[in-house]
Amino acid sequence: MQVSRRFLLRAAVAAGVLAATGPFVALAQAKPRIIKMTARKFTYEPAQVTLKLNQPVVFQLTTADVVMGFSVPDFAVRGTIIPGQVTEVPMTPTKVGEFTFLCDVFCGSGHENMEGTLRVVA
Amino acid sequence: MERRGFSRREFMKLAGLGGVVIVSGSMPGSATAAAGTDFYFVQLSDCHWGFEGAAVNPDARGTLKKAVAAVNGMSRQPDFVMFTGDLTHTTDDPKERRQRLTEFREIVSALNVKQVRFMPGEHDASLDNGKAFKEFFGETHYTFDHKGVHFIVVDNVSDPTAAIGDEQLEWLRADLDKQPKDARIVVFTHRPLFDLYPQWDWATRDGARAIALLQTHDNVTVFYGHIHQEHHFMTGNIAHHSAKSLIFALPVAASQPKRLPIPWDANAPYKGLGYREIEAEAAPVKYAITELPVA
Numbered sequence: 001m002q003v004s005r006r007f008l009l010r011a012a013v014a015a016g017v018l019a020a021t022g023p024f025v026a027l028a029q030a031k032p033r034i035i036k037m038t039a040r041k042f043t044y045e046p047a048q049v050t051l052k053l054n055q056p057v058v059f060q061l062t063t064a065d066v067v068m069g070f071s072v073p074d075f076a077v078r079g080t081i082i083p084g085q086v087t088e089v090p091m092t093p094t095k096v097g098e099f100t101f102l103c104d105v106f107c108g109s110g111h112e113n114m115e116g117t118l119r120v121v122a
Numbered sequence: 123m124e125r126r127g128f129s130r131r132e133f134m135k136l137a138g139l140g141g142v143v144i145v146s147g148s149m150p151g152s153a154t155a156a157a158g159t160d161f162y163f164v165q166l167s168d169c170h171w172g173f174e175g176a177a178v179n180p181d182a183r184g185t186l187k188k189a190v191a192a193v194n195g196m197s198r199q200p201d202f203v204m205f206t207g208d209l210t211h212t213t214d215d216p217k218e219r220r221q222r223l224t225e226f227r228e229i230v231s232a233l234n235v236k237q238v239r240f241m242p243g244e245h246d247a248s249l250d251n252g253k254a255f256k257e258f259f260g261e262t263h264y265t266f267d268h269k270g271v272h273f274i275v276v277d278n279v280s281d282p283t284a285a286i287g288d289e290q291l292e293w294l295r296a297d298l299d300k301q302p303k304d305a306r307i308v309v310f311t312h313r314p315l316f317d318l319y320p321q322w323d324w325a326t327r328d329g330a331r332a333i334a335l336l337q338t339h340d341n342v343t344v345f346y347g348h349i350h351q352e353h354h355f356m357t358g359n360i361a362h363h364s365a366k367s368l369i370f371a372l373p374v375a376a377s378q379p380k381r382l383p384i385p386w387d388a389n390a391p392y393k394g395l396g397y398r399e400i401e402a403e404a405a406p407v408k409y410a411i412t413e414l415p416v417a
Contacts, residue, residue, distance in 0.1 A: 115380075
């Protein structure tokens with residue numbers, strides 16, 4: 001009986017924890033949206049991306065020529081894009097609005113105009 | 123005292139042209155033990171030799187020469203002139219980069235001041251890690267001392283990721299360790315060391331680490347360029363002052379969606395462009411900045 005009570009107690013606690021964390025576990029397990037993006041002197045393709053509020057995404061970044069950067073200062077995320085590799089930058093947009101992403105690795109004479117826009121909608 | 127009188131007269135003369143004096147001082151109550159005398163130097167920045175764009179500067183090949191003539195015309199010559207980067211406008215062609223550096227060096231060789239110092243901006247150095255710059259002007263980070271002030275030149279552009287890097291930060295730490303806590307220290311750098319507006323690339327990736335090191339000293343002032351306008355900001359007890367450009371002005375951070383040069387105003391030529399004189403005073407420690415027009 002003692003063993004059985006302990007077992008029941010543990011089961012109850014485990015059930016409670018599961019109930020409390022269930023939605024978060026489910027959220028964490030939700031597959032993030034994949035956004036493929038190519039950087040080349042001195043543009044991104046696509047340069048405009050619409051995201052949904054609180055929906056996690058992963059930017060899969062490649063470069064067609066030299067080393068580039070991908071930085072979204074408003075969400076404090078960035079990555080360096082190396083030729084021949086895929087750089088993954090996860091991000092969850094937590095506020096609505098239009099936000100600039102830009103190349104933060106000086107890449108040539110058009111570097112200062114190399115940017116795009118993330119539009120986050122509710 | 124003569125120097126102070128001259129500065130006031132010079133300021134009065136320039137006041138009608140938009141000259142402004144900002145005084146950057148030491149910590150309140152700080153009585154520096156550093157010896158030294160008053161002197162002044164000139165900061166020129168962001169010349170972008172080689173830039174072409176009549177809509178923002180139809181006198182792109184004349185503005186730097188005008189600034190050189192203006193400095194030569196100062197009634198009393200500064201102790202030295204400091205160029206805080208972007209001497210040339212970037213080019214993907216290494217040969218053309220050297221051609222621009224050659225022309226730049228030739229133009230500024232007309233300065234009467236004998237002590238002229240240089241540091242790179244990202245336009246000069248980021249595409250070749252400072253290789254061409256070094257061929258013309260030597261090291262991209264260094265120190266020198268002048269009349270009781272310790273000057274530190276920090277390179278945050280030779281790495282194209284806009285980082286100072288571990289090695290240089292260690293060099294900075296070692297140099298600061300040798301300075302008394304109340305030493306008069308001036309830092310020259312190209313990019314802002316703090317996050318002024320990263321959305322426009324107005325930041326240094328590891329600038330916070332440099333500021334943390336500098337903050338261990340009482341009397342540190344930073345002069346920089348990059349943003350093509352005056353800007354004055356405090357991080358703790360450190361004052362940061364950006365300089366105007368000698369090619370085109372840029373808008374105030376976040377004042378418009380894109381960081382585009384401000385168009386040339388035919389009714390006010392050279393508006394927004396300029397250079398500055400900085401009077402370094404020893405007791406108490408302060409820096410009086412006077413902004414000067416190109417023409």
